[in-house]
Amino acid sequence: MKIKYNLIKEEKNTKARLGTIETNYGTYETPMFMPVGTQATVKTMSPEELKMCGSGIILANTYHLWLRPGEDVVDHAGGLHKFMNWDGPILTDSGGFQVFSLAKPKDICEEGVYFKNIYNGDKLLLTPEKSIEIQNKLDSDIAMSFDECIGFPHTRKYVEDSVERTLRWAKRGKDHFNNPRQSLFGIVQGAEYEDLRKHCVEELVKMDFDGYSIGGTAVGEGKDLQYLQVEYSCKYLPKDKVRYLMGVGDPIDIIENVIRGVDIFDCVSPTRLARHGHFMTMNGKYNIKNACFKEDFSPIEEECDCYACRNYSKAYIHHLIRAEETFGQRLLSIHNIRFLIRLTEDLREAIKNDNILEYRDNFVKNYYHKK
């Protein structure tokens, strides 16, 4: 089935939305945070641990699974859910971000984008049709249109041309799409130009996607510009469809963008930070490797209900991370994921109570107190 978004209520003082999203694998509340599992695994974590953290949808990556193990292997396994033993919903990214992170401008043409296979050097062409074919085979619940995620800074002219191309790619992908149990999202680009964001939204809505993503943020533009880009996108998006802001996961950015009307977020930060020894708390972000934690036998957060906080001390995790033991990375990943999911739980509660601005001010005061 196609996903279905139900808007339950809008917060009184802001654009924040409380809703639910119905999927093939259950109904989940929004705002929501999706952990990133690029290669059909959220790095260091088992599906059971993800469940314990309260994860709803998780994300996997078309580009990486295309190269390894290949979409046919996943198809023969019976789809991504069976392959990775995840019985919750899965969203696949299209490879559009890899246009930003891996390809050079000269590799981008109307047909698609040329990549060098990082494993064997092969020259590969990823097109909107190919991206959709791969995602159809992966059998995720939500597929993304293949777009061009441009960096920052850029010229207005480049953005204009890029938006038009992204729209043509969205249309090509949608026409090629062929999986009745899968949904397809369009991606809003247009950088910091309101008229281009508006134009992009309007053209995508004409194509009638199952949901809409906001792209081209978190690429070095800074917080103020990021919030503006989200505003310029949400302002024109239909209220009856879910809105997914791609790649954003800094706690304060999640709050600010929920306030601007975003429903879903994803970000590698909780797991990447964890692997590098960092953890988030209501009182800010810390490095577990710092000397002050050597003999700190208290949990990361007394009030956190995650597996790491209920069973292990900072001193122990400090030791594990310094000794480069993967269990330490796993414990911090569990905590950081749970931290962001708890944040979205708080935000949903704040929307119900119409006090999200107060929640934000309080959060900012505590999270940034040390800076």
Next chain:
RNA sequence: GCGCCGUUGGUGAAGUGGUUAACACGCUAGUUUGUGGCACUAGUAUGCAUGAGUUCGAUCCUCAUACGACGCC
């Protein structure tokens, strides 16, 4: 006791008669946003065993002392 070699930071060490003593590890911090996972950036010896001498100038040359390794009695 005699002979010979050696002594550089928290560790392993490179090196030179002349501005800031290489590098690695460790340590202290910082960065990380639709993941080319376990990376990157910065800081970290006012001093080259101790004392004296030669020299414009010594960690580097000379002598003595201490400590250590090896050999011989």
